[in-house]
Amino acid sequence: MAAQRGMPNSSLRVLEEALGMGLTATGDARDTADAVAAEGAYYLEQVTITDTSEDDCEYEEIQDDNFSIPEGEEDLAKAIQMAQEQATDTEILERKTVLPSKHAVPEVIEDFLCNFLMKMGMTRTLDCFQSEWYELIQKGVTELRTVGNVPDVYTQIMLLENENKNLKKDLKHYKQAADKAREDLLKIQKERDFHRMHHKRVIQEKTKLINDLKGLKLHYASYEPTIRVLHEKHHTLLKEKMLTSLERDRAVGQVSGLQETLKNMEIGHSYYVTEIKVDHSCEKVNTPERPTQKSLREAREQNKCKTKMKGNTKDSEFPIDMQPNPNLNVCKENLPPAKFDYKLKNIVRLHELPVSCVSVHPHKDILVSCGEDRLWKVLDIPKANVLLTGVGHTDWLSDCCFHPSGNKLATSSGDTTVKLWDLCKGNCILTFEGHGHAVWSCTWHSCGDFVASSSLDKTSKIWDVNSERCRCTLYGLTGSVDRFVFFWDARTGKCEQSLYGHMHSVNDAVFAPRGHMIASCDACGVTKLWDFRKLLPIVSIDIGPSPGNEVNFDSSGRVLAQASGNGVIHLLDLKSGQIHKLLGHEREAHTVVFSHDGEILFSGGSEGTVQTWS
Known part of the structure; x- marks a missing residue:
């Protein structure tokens, strides 16, 4: 890949060293994940180097003296463990449990290489790489559009941490809301129990009032005939009172007439005593009557009135002239x-x-x-x-x-x-x-x-x-x-x-x-x-x-x-x-x-x- 982009041999060797170290880090990803995350370094999961080159440039391979093929049963067990971890990583990748990598920009690649070389203490390689890298970028020879994806694990970790913090805040908020809702529920339950008890009491009072009302109706029904009799007696007494007042007025008139007669007699110097007859009707008024005597007297008076009216059979004369309306003479100002x-x-x-x-x-x-x-x-x-x-x-x-x-x-x-x-x-x-x-x-x-x-x-x-x-x-x-x-x-x-x-x-x-x-x-x-x-x-x-x-x-x-x-x-x-x-x-x-x-x-x-x- 470096040969295709026209990268110099020195830079190529630096890149191969970095890639070699990256592959080694990838092989031991399960054991060194915590250390890498703590140091903040980037690593490559997979790098493919092709032998063919579009420019037909030759390069030398850098031998790794530390690389050795595992031998014996311990090395075989490690190899099997590494294969299993790779299979697990592949399965995780297939399930898309790891967040996808974003498209890397040139600055990300440069920072990755620079940080790696600085970490490894390869200052001369870093200086050579920076001089050749920036020279090629300035000349426009290096094309970075076809560069693959570099995982921004730390960025993703930061995003996940922020999301975790937000979720914790939401969880705390929801817990508070749940506690408040629990308190409100308890309060509403208490109020419900109180109102239910009050409702039962009101129903009991209503039932009692209905029973009392029924008793009062029965009591009133038992007294209603007595009240009716008392009303009739009251009307009878009022009639007797009116009759008594009329007879009293008549007696007062008779007394006034006698007084006038006496006055005239005194004026005329007549000193003889006139005979005064007692009216039996007045005696009846003063003495109490029995019900039978009273009904007979009223019947006789009614018959007398009917006889008197029937005796006058002469028709009344219709008025010839209209009677004057007294309201017409009233002035509007007096109304x-x-x-x-x-x-x-x-x-x-x-x-x-x-x-x-x-x-x-x-x-x-x-x-x-x-x-x-x-x-x-x-x-x-x-x-x-x-x-x-x-x-x-x-x-x-x-x-x-x-x-x-x-x-x-x-x-x-x-x-x-x-x-x-x-x-x-x-x-x-x-x-x-x-x-x-x-x-x-x-x-x-x-x-x-x-x-x-x-x-x-x-x-x-x-x-x-x-x-x-x-x-x-x-x-x-x-x-x-x-x-x-x-x-x-x-x-x-x-x-x-x-x-x-x-x-x-x-x-x-x-x-x-x-x-x-x-x-x-x-x-x-x-x-x-x-x-x-x-x-x-x-x-x-x-x-x-x-x-x-x-x-x-x-x-x-x-x-x-x-x-x-x-x-x-x-x-x-x-x-x-x-x-x-x-x-x-x-x-x-x-x-x-x-x-x-x-x-x-x-x-x-x-x-x-x-x-x-x-």
Whole structure:
């Protein structure tokens, strides 16, 4: 190989010596690997020298005096060991367990030779080699491109050591992470055990509460009949209290009259003593009555009232002129400001079934509610106490309305009847029968002698309270599924005007307390305001898709309340057009009404409750 590159004989001899030493080192690689690695010298594993030369240069071989052929059994054993080691090295090389050598650059070859010669103490050969080597490199005669690979074992060892250090660092990091994960696992296991114990305790407490609740329900069920009896006694005592107050007022009036008579007698100098008769009714009040005597007395009074009403069979006269509206004379400056910031103040459960209507007394702080449980109840507004309960209808109640004087009440029901009630006694004084189906609504005339009712039989009737009969039947509802709003003349029984504009069934219509406006709502939540003089719609407001069940104005006529099917009470500002919402009903809201001063709002819904907003 040296001859092919044109290397001088002296350099060739140096190279052969180096290669010879390298081969010897390779043969003893197993024994001297640690020594070579410690000294930092490079070695050649295999070198092939060809006899042919491209330049036909001759060279002399350098004899190695130290080389000897092994003889005897010891040398044979060494040879066999060397052969086995070479076979093992070949197998390792075939498995590619040793990292492959990189391509050697000229500087690597030069450093290898220089280091080897310096190690061996061959300074003259080193000087000769360096002078001839650099001379050939400068002349460009030596070509190093075909030089074979020289193993960079130390570089590979350094890389492996660095990799080993990195792996040790990673191992340490992983150990720390594993320790931390182990600690976290122990902590989580402790927390799991704690929460499991807490969960078991909560389950035990829940089971105990469920058992206690069942016991309380059984306990309540055992006391419920007693509570019902106490409620009935309470209502009876309230009725007796009202009767006692009325009789007391009557007695006070009689005493006042006697005092006036005595005063007049003293003024007229009449000194004779008048005979005073004792009224037996007063004695009965002062003395306790037995239940039988009380029931007989109430039956006699009821019969007297019925006889008195039946005796007056004369029909009432329809008012010729319209009565003036007192609200029209009120100045706008005296009206209270419109109010929208209502807050839920109180919830009173009055009925077991949904509330269908709520009406406010015309003069007192009293309201009445009727529900689908066939009852109507009078409620004291400030204290929320039930003053009176009416029982008499055989089916659900749909509507109620106070007499203009406030001492009577009209109710309509699904049993096709309209009943009139005396609020002083809580008794039914008159029943109107004539509708073929359920009666949806009823209302008093402003004069107090007539009651109007509308029914599912597509008729409306005008009832005369004095003659106790139907005076007129109007064929066609005033607001119904035909999407019309009709206006009737009760004197002639004819339809005077009609309003058309709703696209769905009309559920309610009401007059404004001041002016010429009418409000109506339909089954899809659309509320319309109409000008009664022009018979044209003023504005249409869509608050759907839930149906609007009832609409009502406040006393000023500037706020309109709508009870919606989704449980929301909508307040419409008729001046600005803004809509305010009151959220309180869990289910459908059926009715809504303002107090006379507009400070309080009442609403009833499917929960059987009456809610107070202020």
